[in-house]
Every structure is written in C-alpha cells, then in structure tokens.
Amino acid sequence: MLTVQKYGGTSVGTLERIREVAKRVAKTKESGSDVVVVVSAMSGETNKLIQMANSFSENPKRREMDLLLSSGERVTSALLAILLTEMGYETIAMSGRQAGIITDGVHTKARIEHIDRTHIEKELKKGLIVVVAGFQGITEIGEVSTLGRGGSDLSAVAIAGALEADICEIYTDVDGIYTTDPRIVPKAKKLKQISYDEMLELASLGAKVLQTRSVELAKKLNVNLVTRSSFNDNEGTLITKEEGIMEKPLVSGIAIDKNQARVTLRGVSDKPGIAAEIFRKLADEGVNVDMIIQNVGVDGATNLGFTVPQDELELTRKSMEEIEASQSLEFDKHVVKVSVVGVGMKSHSGVACTAFDTLADENINIEMISTSEIKISMVIHEKYGELAVRALHDAYKLDK
Amino acid sequence: MLTVQKYGGTSVGTLERIREVAKRVAKTKESGSDVVVVVSAMSGETNKLIQMANSFSENPKRREMDLLLSSGERVTSALLAILLTEMGYETIAMSGRQAGIITDGVHTKARIEHIDRTHIEKELKKGLIVVVAGFQGITEIGEVSTLGRGGSDLSAVAIAGALEADICEIYTDVDGIYTTDPRIVPKAKKLKQISYDEMLELASLGAKVLQTRSVELAKKLNVNLVTRSSFNDNEGTLITKEEGIMEKPLVSGIAIDKNQARVTLRGVSDKPGIAAEIFRKLADEGVNVDMIIQNVGVDGATNLGFTVPQDELELTRKSMEEIEASQSLEFDKHVVKVSVVGVGMKSHSGVACTAFDTLADENINIEMISTSEIKISMVIHEKYGELAVRALHDAYKLDK
Numbered sequence: 001m002l003t004v005q006k007y008g009g010t011s012v013g014t015l016e017r018i019r020e021v022a023k024r025v026a027k028t029k030e031s032g033s034d035v036v037v038v039v040s041a042m043s044g045e046t047n048k049l050i051q052m053a054n055s056f057s058e059n060p061k062r063r064e065m066d067l068l069l070s071s072g073e074r075v076t077s078a079l080l081a082i083l084l085t086e087m088g089y090e091t092i093a094m095s096g097r098q099a100g101i102i103t104d105g106v107h108t109k110a111r112i113e114h115i116d117r118t119h120i121e122k123e124l125k126k127g128l129i130v131v132v133a134g135f136q137g138i139t140e141i142g143e144v145s146t147l148g149r150g151g152s153d154l155s156a157v158a159i160a161g162a163l164e165a166d167i168c169e170i171y172t173d174v175d176g177i178y179t180t181d182p183r184i185v186p187k188a189k190k191l192k193q194i195s196y197d198e199m200l201e202l203a204s205l206g207a208k209v210l211q212t213r214s215v216e217l218a219k220k221l222n223v224n225l226v227t228r229s230s231f232n233d234n235e236g237t238l239i240t241k242e243e244g245i246m247e248k249p250l251v252s253g254i255a256i257d258k259n260q261a262r263v264t265l266r267g268v269s270d271k272p273g274i275a276a277e278i279f280r281k282l283a284d285e286g287v288n289v290d291m292i293i294q295n296v297g298v299d300g301a302t303n304l305g306f307t308v309p310q311d312e313l314e315l316t317r318k319s320m321e322e323i324e325a326s327q328s329l330e331f332d333k334h335v336v337k338v339s340v341v342g343v344g345m346k347s348h349s350g351v352a353c354t355a356f357d358t359l360a361d362e363n364i365n366i367e368m369i370s371t372s373e374i375k376i377s378m379v380i381h382e383k384y385g386e387l388a389v390r391a392l393h394d395a396y397k398l399d400k
Numbered sequence: 401m402l403t404v405q406k407y408g409g410t411s412v413g414t415l416e417r418i419r420e421v422a423k424r425v426a427k428t429k430e431s432g433s434d435v436v437v438v439v440s441a442m443s444g445e446t447n448k449l450i451q452m453a454n455s456f457s458e459n460p461k462r463r464e465m466d467l468l469l470s471s472g473e474r475v476t477s478a479l480l481a482i483l484l485t486e487m488g489y490e491t492i493a494m495s496g497r498q499a500g501i502i503t504d505g506v507h508t509k510a511r512i513e514h515i516d517r518t519h520i521e522k523e524l525k526k527g528l529i530v531v532v533a534g535f536q537g538i539t540e541i542g543e544v545s546t547l548g549r550g551g552s553d554l555s556a557v558a559i560a561g562a563l564e565a566d567i568c569e570i571y572t573d574v575d576g577i578y579t580t581d582p583r584i585v586p587k588a589k590k591l592k593q594i595s596y597d598e599m600l601e602l603a604s605l606g607a608k609v610l611q612t613r614s615v616e617l618a619k620k621l622n623v624n625l626v627t628r629s630s631f632n633d634n635e636g637t638l639i640t641k642e643e644g645i646m647e648k649p650l651v652s653g654i655a656i657d658k659n660q661a662r663v664t665l666r667g668v669s670d671k672p673g674i675a676a677e678i679f680r681k682l683a684d685e686g687v688n689v690d691m692i693i694q695n696v697g698v699d700g701a702t703n704l705g706f707t708v709p710q711d712e713l714e715l716t717r718k719s720m721e722e723i724e725a726s727q728s729l730e731f732d733k734h735v736v737k738v739s740v741v742g743v744g745m746k747s748h749s750g751v752a753c754t755a756f757d758t759l760a761d762e763n764i765n766i767e768m769i770s771t772s773e774i775k776i777s778m779v780i781h782e783k784y785g786e787l788a789v790r791a792l793h794d795a796y797k798l799d800k
Contacts, residue, residue: 057486064493068478071471078468086457
C-alpha cells in the first residue's frame with residue numbers, strides 16, 4: 001500500500017497546522033501504508049515573495065522567479081521532515097530536483113516531462129516517509145522550474161502516477177466536491193465519487209479544490225484522487241475512472257460559471273473559412289473561447305455566437321473589430337453559464353429535456369445551448385443564475 | 401578585471417538595502433570589471449527559520465536543516481538578479497549547486513571541496529553579472545549543504561580563488577579593520593592594508609567583519625580580500641599576502657580577547673608524556689586550548705598554564721579532575737588576552753620590550769606571555785584590559 005498525500009498552503013499555514021499534518025501523516029504510516037507527502041509553501045509566503053519581486057520589476061525575469069518561488073516549498077518540506085523525525089518516524093525531505101521531477105524549460109509555467117522515481121523509491125524501500133517540496137522541478141539542464149498555479153497538486157499526481165500509488169489524497173480547507181455550490185444551494189450534497197470527465201466538466205465547482213490540469217493528469221496516469229479537508233476527518237470525494245464508479249448517477253452536479261461573456265456576430269458571410277479566420281485570430285490573441293454556436297444561415301449570412309472569459313472581452317472586441325467579418329457585433333457581460341453534468345446521461349435520454357423544462361417553468365430564457373456526452377451547458381441572463389442552479393438541483397433530486 | 405563582491409545580511413536586509421547593493425554592483429560593472437556577487441540571506445531570515453525548526457525539535461535533523469536554511473540566500477540572489485535585470489544589466493542568479501560549489505557531506509558545517517567554475521565562467525564570458533546564493537553548496541551525491549557561520553564569506557573567497565579574481569570585496573556594516581577596537585580607543589585608525597597572518601592574529605578585532613576560516617582560505621588561495629561597508633563609500637581594508645604590502649609596519653594592531661580563562665596546574669610531574677596526555681584529553685573533549693606555557697621544572701615537578709574559552713572552562717575542569725595529573729588546579733576567569741600584532745616585528749627587535757615596558761609603566765602585572773613571529777600575547781587581569789590596549793596603542797603610535 002502506498003499513499004501520496006498533498007497538503008496545500010492553508011493546511012501548512014502555521015507551525016500548529018504543520019503539527020496537525022504531521023499527526024495525519026503519522027497515522028497513515030501507522031496504518032501500514034508507505035507515505036509520500038507533497039507540501040505547498042506556507043500560505044502567504046509565495047505571495048510575499050511575488051510582491052518583493054514586483055517591487056523591483058513589473059515583469060521579473062522568469063528564470064529567477066522560479067529560483068525565488070521554489071524556496072517556500074523547500075522550507076515547508078524541511079520543517080515537516082524535522083517534525084516527523086522528532087516524532088520518531090524516519091523521514092527524508094526532498095526538493096523537486098531530489099524527488100526527480102523533470103520539467104520542460106518554460107519557467108514559472110513548466111510542464112512535468114517525467115518523474116525519475118529512483119530516489120523516492122529507494123527511501124521508501126528503507127521504510128522512510130518521503131516529504132517532497134511541491135510546485136517545483138528541474139529542467140534537463142539543471143535549472144530550477146516551477147509548475148504554475150496548482151503546481152503542488154500536479155507534483156503529487158505525477159509522483160502518484162510514477163510510483164503507481166494506491167491513492168493520492170489532496171488536502172485543502174474544503175471537504176470535497178459538492179453537487180453544486182453550497183452557498184447557492186445549502187442542501188447541496190458532497191459527492192462520494194465522481195469520474196475524471198465529470199470533474200473536468202465541473203471545473204467551476206471544484207476550481208477551489210483542484211485545478212483542471214491536475215484532474216487531466218490524474219486521468220492520463222490513472223491516479224485515484226481523493227480531495228479531503230485537513231481540518232476535519234470527513235471522508236472526501238474520490239475522483240476516479242468511470243469504470244471504477246459503481247452507481248453511475250444520471251446527473252452528478254450543477255456547475256455555474258459567472259465569468260463568461262457572450263459575443264454575437266450577426267450577418268457573418270456564410271462561406272467556408274470565415275469561422276476559421278475568426279477563431280484563429282482569437283487564438284493568436286490568447287483569448288480562451290469556450291462555447292461556440294453557429295446556426296444554419298439564411299440568405300448567405302449567419303449569426304455566430306461564442307463565449308469568452310469576462311476579462312478577455314476587451315481583447316476580443318479589438319480582435320473582432322480588426323477583422324470586420326460581420327455586419328454587427330454584440331457583447332453581453334450579463335450572462336452566466338449553468339451546466340448539468342453526469343456520466344449517466346450518456347446512456348439515458350431525456351436528461352436535457354428535464355433541464356430545458358425546468359428553466360422554462362421558471363420563465364428563464366436560454367440564450368445559448370451547448371452539449372457534450374456528459375454535459376448540458378446553458379447560457380442565461382446572470383440575474384437568473386442562482387435560481388436556475390437551485391431549480392436544476394431540485395429537478396435532478398441531487399439532495400437525495 | 402574580475403571583481404567578486406559579497407554582501408552580508410544587513411547589507412541586503414531590506415528591499416531598500418538591496419536597491420543600494422544593486423547600484424554598487426552596477427557601478428562596478430560600469431567601471432569595466434566583470435562582477436560575481438555573493439549574497440547572504442536577508443538579515444533575520446535565517447534566525448527565523450532556525451526558530452521554526454527548533455520549535456519542532458531541539459536537535460533538528462541536519463540534512464533537513466540545510467534544505468531549510470539554504471532557502472534564504474536563494475531568495476536574495478533571485479531578488480537582486482531581478483532588480484539588476486530591470487536596471488538593464490543582464491544578470492543570472494545561481495544557487496550554490498548551480499555555481500558549482502561542491503562540499504563534503506558534513507551537513508550544517510560543510511567544507512568546500514572544490515569549485516566547478518564552468519557555469520559561472522560561461523555566463524561571465526557572455527557579459528552577464530552573476531549573482532550567487534552564498535553559504536550553500538552541494539555534496540557529491542546531490543545533497544544540499546550549508547557552510548556554517550561565515551559561510552557566505554567562504555563562498556565568495558572560494559569563488560574568487562577558483563576564478564582568479566583580481567579582488568574579493570566583503571561588504572558588511574563595518575568599515576574595515578582598525579588598529580584596535582574603536583570603542584576602547586576612539587582614535588583607533590582604520591588600516592589600509594594588512595597581511596593574512598596579521599589578520600588571523602587579529603581575529604578578535606575582525607571577528608565581526610571576517611571569520612578566521614575565510615582569511616585562512618583567502619591566504620591559501622591567494623585571494624586579495626577587501627572588507628568594506630555597504631553603508632558608505634569609505635575605502636576598506638585590503639587583506640593580502642605579506643609581499644604585497646608596501647610599507648610593513650612594526651605593529652599593525654592591538655587585539656583584546658575577553659573570552660579567555662586561565663588554567664594553571666601546579667606540581668605536574670616533569671616527565672615525558674604528561675603534557676601530551678593532558679592536551680589529548682582536552683582535544684578529545686573538544687576544548688579549544690589557546691596559549692600554553694610550561695616552564696623548566698624544579699625538583700621533578702613543573703607548573704603548566706594554558707588558556708581556554710570561558711564557556712569551555714567547566715568542561716576543562718571536569719577533564720582535568722579525571723586525569724589527576726597535578727597536585728593542584730587553579731582556574732581564573734578574570735583575565736583577558738591582549739595581543740600586539742605586526743609583520744614588521746619579524747625583522748625588528750625590541751618590539752616585545754616596548755610592550756612589557758608599557759604595561760610595567762602602568763603597573764599591570766603580566767600573568768602569561770606567549771609570542772609568535774608576528775605577535776606578542778599577554779594575559780593580564782581583566783580590570784586592566786582596556787587600559788593596556790590604550791597604553792599599547794599609544795606606545796606604538798598607532799594613531800599616527
């Protein structure tokens with residue numbers, strides 16, 4: 001049995017919190033499992049370092065930022081190893097380099113290329129607890145790199161994959177993944193299990209818990225992820241492959257994304273290549289287009305709709321004005337995207353109908369619809385966002 | 401022209417101080433010299449880390465302490481490199497590992513074994529300023545190590561030696577080396593030059609500025625050291641080989657060491673091997689014996705005197721009681737050691753006489769005397785310590 005545990009910034013935010021983490025690690029070790037622990041920097045430390053760097057430069061050199069930022073996780077890993085040793089558990093702390101985390105050379109946003117598991121494995125075989133500084137790695141030429149937002153989760157998942165760990169536990173200050181945002185629907189329930197694909201579609205629900213990149217990597221490496229709170233002993237949510245989930249619910253959760261803006265191009269010439277031109281331009285500008293809707297045209301012209309993150313709306317506006325592809329442009333920031341997610345809908349019809357009926361019953365106009373095998377997304381006016389979530393949560397009986 | 405500059409903790413203690421350091425580095429670069437900068441952790445940071453570790457363990461694991469403590473210098477080196485880059489100077493920061501500082505495996509007190517200068521040299525050739533995290537290195541097997549007290553000075557001296565730098569400037573909050581402690585003799589003068597050997601003998605004067613280890617290494621590697629203040633533009637003190645010093649003063653300085661205790665063994669059997677037994681025992685216990693005085697014996701017995709650091713007196717007492725080598729033991733904490741140091745005395749007689757006359761004129765009894773080629777040390781009662789220093793400073797006209 002091998003358990004990889006990852007503790008985020010708030011979980012190691014104070015010396016007292018680190019003591020709690022040490023107890024949990026010790027308990028896991030006592031239960032008979034080998035343990036690899038991946039730690040983040042103490043909360044606030046990374047921001048402090050970023051602020052110092054920004055006081056010197058608006059655009060600090062990225063290679064040096066990595067040397068700077070990687071120090072926080074090293075501190076936490078050393079402190080936790082010192083404490084576990086004091087508690088009588090033989091423990092070794094490792095930097096990203098020592099843990100064999102090899103990345104590409106894109107500083108501050110490096111991607112893990114592979115894990116050289118030799119060193120960790122050797123220490124585990126000797127019975128040691130291994131504490132790894134998360135968020136960091138080393139490039140082929142020996143440069144220190146960091147993995148960007150959610151980097152420590154990535155470290156943990158990659159290590160769990162390389163070592164074929166039985167489980168990879170991600171500890172934060174949140175219990176797990178809920179059927180929807182409990183601030184909107186107080187009777188939202190915590191999910192026991194969810195598939196990787198559902199989790200990816202529910203990104204907006206789980207964003208605070210788990211970054212999309214980590215879920216994608218876990219899916220690729222077939223790592224069983226559990227998100228749990230380090231502040232209590234509640235069971236968390238297991239994120240695993242679809243086949244591993246016993247009872248496949250029709251709908252697992254309702255997500256709401258308030259950071260969307262809708263763009264509509266009216267009177268786009270209905271000829272080949274126009275859409276390609278538009279979206280190539282947006283991609284070049286780095287705009288993350290989400291939903292895209294195009295209807296069959298009438299009289300050689302059509303309407304094209306898509307959504308972008310709100311803070312990329314200005315960039316989108318400029319790009320669109322440059323290419324003059326349409327007769328008129330409309331921008332609407334007052335929208336939200338509500339999504340119904342569930343692997344069960346693959347094999348059941350009628351799930352979408354329920355969603356549309358439910359919103360109709362509430363007199364909510366649906367502006368855009370987009371569906372995938374396991375998701376139905378609807379763009380509606382922002383004022384109806386929370387009402388829609390509550391109504392859909394009820395309609396699919398997610399509180400049962 | 402290649403200049404190595406080392407900035408200590410107070411010199412990089414705040415972001416504002418780091419700005420001042422950057423200006424000085426830039427000025428050196430502008431003057432046409434290549435520059436390697438070695439930095440300490442921001443003052444207070446290392447102590448903060450030690451305190452955290454000690455809150456978890458009275459005797460924290462040393463390997464992990466090194467991982468912990470090495471983070472502070474990485475932060476400073478990255479910040480300074482970011483700032484210099486922003487100022488328009490191409491700069492690269494390096495950890496101890498990246499700078500090629502290879503040490504033995506004695507964690508928290510490692511010794512530099514050699515410098516692999518490839519990486520620094522490559523970047524210097526490209527015209528970059530190189531900023532190195534001081535105090536740290538890496539062992540042959542890839543473990544992070546730290547060099548103990550004064551470690552950043554050692555890093556700087558070792559790098560200056562490996563690169564055959566023209567000069568190695570050690571910046572602290574002190575101007576340089578003085579003829580004696582200016583708190584005792586306000587008219588003490590700053591020395592322009594001093595030889596390695598004199599500096600080693602004057603260790604107690606320069607202890608705040610430069611550790612003995614660094615001076616020894618500089619001597620071994622033939623590195624021209626300059627100690628200067630980063631808080632003003634005063635010229636510092638050049639520490640170099642004796643042959644490099646133009647005018648060899650008879651006496652360079654008067655040192656006072658208040659941390660000495662005198663031990664006297666009366667009635668030691670005057671036969672071979674006794675002294676060896678006593679000092680082997682003390683060495684085994686880790687006592688740092690300084691002066692040793694033994695007179696010709698009378699009637700098969702002799703008196704043996706030596707000095708030890710005050711805080712090792714208890715340990716000395718215990719060791720001495722165990723071996724019962726003498727008829728009686730005397731311990732005296734109320735002593736100081738006053739030393740007159742100067743390379744000139746090698747070729748001049750009468751220097752010692754002046755010292756003895758001077759103390760006699762002040763009615764100061766000399767309890768022990770020990771001399772080397774370039775030093776006369778006298779142990780006297782502590783109440784006369786400052787008087788002796790002032791009198792000797794005057795006698796040798798060191799204020800002229």
